[in-house]
Amino acid sequence: MKKRIVIIDGNSLINRAYYAMQKPMITKEGIYTQGIFGFLNMLNRILDDYDPDYMAVAWDMRAPTFRHEAYKEYKAGRKKMPAELAMELEPMKEILTAMHIPNLELEGYEADDIIGTLARRGEEEGLDPLIITGDKDALQLCTHKTQVLITRRGISEFDLFDYDKMLERYEVTPEQFIDLKGLMGDSSDNIPGIPGVGEKTGIKLLKQFGSVAELLAHTDEISNARLRAKVEENAQLAAMSRKLAEINTHVPLDIEIESLRRKEPDYEKLVELYTKLEFNRFLRQLNAGGAGNVLTETVSDDTEYxxxxxxxxxxxxxxxxxxxxxxxxxxxxxxxxxxxxxxxxxxxxxxxxxxxxxxxxxxxxxxxxxxxxxxxxxxxxxxxxxxxxxxxxxxxxxxxxxxxxxxxxxxxxxxxxxxxxxxxxxxxxxxxxxxxxxxxxxxxxxxxxxxxxxxxxxxxxxxxxxxxxxxxxxxxxxxxxxxxxxxxxxxxxxxxxxxxxxxxxVSVDRGTLEEIGGSLSGEVDGIEAQIHELCGEKFNVNSPAQLGPILFEKLGLPAGKKTKRGYSTSAEVLEKIRDKHPVVPLILQYRTLTKLNSTYVEGIRPLIGSDGRIHAHFQQTVAATGRLSCTEPNLQNIPVRYEMGRQLRRAFVAGENELLIGADYSQIELRIMAHLSGDENLISAFNNGDDIHRMTAARVFELDYDKVTPLDRSRAKAVNFGVIYGMSSFGLSENLHISRREAERYIQEYFQKHRAVKEYLDSQVAYCREHGYTLTMFGRRRYINEIGSSNYMTRQLGERLAMNSPIQGTAADIIKIAMNRVCRELTERGMKSRLVLQIHDELIICAAEDEVEAVKELLRRNMEGAAELSVELSCDMNTGRSWYDLKN
Missing domain, CATH: 3.30.420.10 (Ribonuclease H-like superfamily/Ribonuclease H)
Incomplete structure (x- = not known):
């Protein structure tokens, strides 16, 4: 049985792996790993499928090759390797070394040349070479012994070529494939070829003449006059292009094939590398494989129990x-x-x-x-x-x-x-x-x-x-x-x-819930009828496949890009055309009410216990900012922008002889920003009890405080919160439905009037860029890997997160401190009242009627005293029989 040598194009595979991953993989130390992760997945598949006797991985070097000397523009304009991927090359080579798979590279030559040389020498020593690459240039290396496996789609699909498959697919021999590249060129390598000659024309010419050399010697036999002229005009270019495309199979590699024989990996080194790169899957594979138990506890428990x-x-x-x-x-x-x-x-x-x-x-x-x-x-x-x-x-x-x-x-x-x-x-x-x-x-x-x-x-x-x-x-x-x-x-x-x-x-009034469900169903039916009337036909409003053609073909509304699945009818798409036709806002409203009914009426019914209460799950380890989340049901996410959403809160009630007390931090994130930035104008405004949004409007829009209109205040509010979240002028313009230039002016005016805020936000971005994380007042870290990305949009996201995370995280810390203090005091005083809900910046207590005043006092004291800031923390407090009463 013949033995196999597998030769891998390292740069090609790690590039494919890197771009195939949907999102970045980054370790706690900030090492990007998605390229390595994908490469190892492919490598393991290769080892399982082909079980090679010999292996090597060939790599390109940064130094120019003989092709650059022949043609200075060779590979000019090729996109530079992202910095995130470049940092993955050395760890990848370290892993291969630990696997005892040689890394081969040689100055002056490309990986293709090393691959071609190894394949030739492997054949000479009686081996069957298999080349793994994503570069079709390697197809010229196919023989009756050497096969080339081309990665076709991401890292999961491959095409396997040999001599016969080449003839079937391209109708030329592997050697003629070099001539084909000479004729048609290669834009990825900046090989010019003959302008206007593509694959079909090139194959046709090679079928007639056999090679570039023969073609150039017999140009008078080209029947198409225009093509003949192109070939004659670019004869030297075609000859040079063929030379650039040809892989050198006689590279002076100082290595014996026998040194490429597979060996047992250095498992101890692999464990060290996989642990550093946080590759738990590959660590488990080491344990599950034939290596025995290579993992040991990093600490041990010697206790005899x-x-x-x-x-x-x-x-x-x-x-x-x-x-x-x-x-x-x-x-x-x-x-x-x-x-x-x-x-x-x-x-x-x-x-x-x-x-x-x-x-x-x-x-x-x-x-x-x-x-x-x-x-x-x-x-x-x-x-x-x-x-x-x-x-x-x-x-x-x-x-x-x-x-x-x-x-x-x-x-x-x-x-x-x-x-x-x-x-x-x-x-x-x-x-x-x-x-x-x-x-x-x-x-x-x-x-x-x-x-x-x-x-x-x-x-x-x-x-x-x-x-x-x-x-x-x-x-x-x-x-x-x-x-x-x-x-x-x-x-x-x-x-x-x-x-x-x-x-x-929290207690639920079933009757009220049923009543709201009935109202929602009736409203949904009414809106559906209006939609059908406006569109002139009945259809399933919930079906994008039916809705898309009606909106974008029948009604002629501007559509996004059409995919194989049809038109996108996402909320984002519909929001952009909201004002183009009266049916669009109705569709958005229909979706909101339908979701309300399915999630918060139909979804809540089976979650009500025999005690008449909802016992939601509160999750402490979900949000990266430190905020709490809530599931089954998600009571934090009831959409209260709509009246019907607010009405849902009527179903959540106090028990007999009880009242609900709600205390909501007033503008806590703006207050935290004032404290962290040290902006004197904001600090004095909060401590004087001024309307912060009215004050911002007066300062930014240069108006008298008393002449600020509700619209001015609304826009100033958007600016205030936009600043916290690092909103761009584009985002603010979309939010306020104003021009981008006007939004940019608002932001610039804000920072002119609040320089301390600008300096603080810039300092947070700089800190995050240096350390890789942000910090809250209480030491909570948030690692933001996006801040170092070479991709502009990703990096911008990282900067926005760096600005906002210390503020939002500090707010999360403060509400948690308040919860701990409130519950501790309720317990220590032996009170019957209990904390039942936390909705972001709001705490809700179900209080015994005879404890209401005492609870209000301790709630306000513990919430407003949860942190020492340069501005006063303030709570808005309300009581009522239902959750709805606390907000209305």
């Missing part, structure tokens, strides 16, 4: 004996049900060298809760909000968080896509642990019988041990970043606050 399985109230005496205030590692197994009371199957706990597994059977459940409440324990775990929610639903009171590895990682890296223990264990500890989904799939429905209980016990203990090990490493990073107070005083205490909000829930 005393294991206790607790299945009865009597056994719980072991837990009772734990010292009060002990720190406990916790993992709760249950269904985390937010509609009915959650069912807990078992609880894993580790305290010191004792490991407990409690099965929640009979009276064990209530007794366990009693012990936990009496013990005043401090808890460590991973994503503790779910554990707290389940235990608090059964009566656990005021748990204190010592550490949470999910929240800790969120503080360290708020931009990552997930914080599951499996991923963090692999990244930090180089150990495998099943995700909860994998564990449940492997062990079926846990019924706590036989091996199922044993599996749960072992899994829970492993979970707790991994949290213990993670904590050591994460705390080192948190300390190095100066983020201890952010964790200990803001984020960790908030976990129990959020769990308590989930347990408390």
């Amino acid at each position: 005393e294991k206790h399985r607790i299945g009865s109230p009597e056994d719980l005496k072991l837990l009772e004996a734990l010292p009060e205030g002990s720190e406990i590692l916790l993992r709760v197994f249950g269904n985390n049900d937010h509609v009915e009371t959650p069912v807990i199957q078992g609880v894993s706990l580790i305290c010191g060298n004792q490991s407990f597994f409690v099965t929640m059977e009979g009276q064990t459940e209530g007794r366990l809760i009693e012990i936990l409440n009496r013990g005043n324990f401090r808890y460590a775990g991973h994503d503790l909000i779910a554990d707290y929610y389940m235990l608090m639903s059964l009566g656990l009171r005021n748990p204190v968080t010592a550490f949470d590895s999910a929240v800790a990682e969120y503080v360290l890296d708020p931009g990552r896509s997930n914080y599951d223990l499996k991923t963090l264990s692999f990244e930090y500890l180089h150990t495998e642990i099943q995700s909860e989904k994998e564990f449940r799939e492997a062990n079926g429905q846990m019924d706590l019988l036989g091996q199922d209980r044993e599996a749960m016990e072992e899994y829970g203990a492993q979970w707790c041990r991994n949290v213990k090990l993670l904590r050591r490493l994460q705390e080192e990073k948190i300390s190095a970043n100066g983020q201890e107070k952010l964790c200990l005083e803001i984020e960790f205490p908030l976990i129990a606050v959020l769990a308590d909000m989930e347990v408390e829930g």
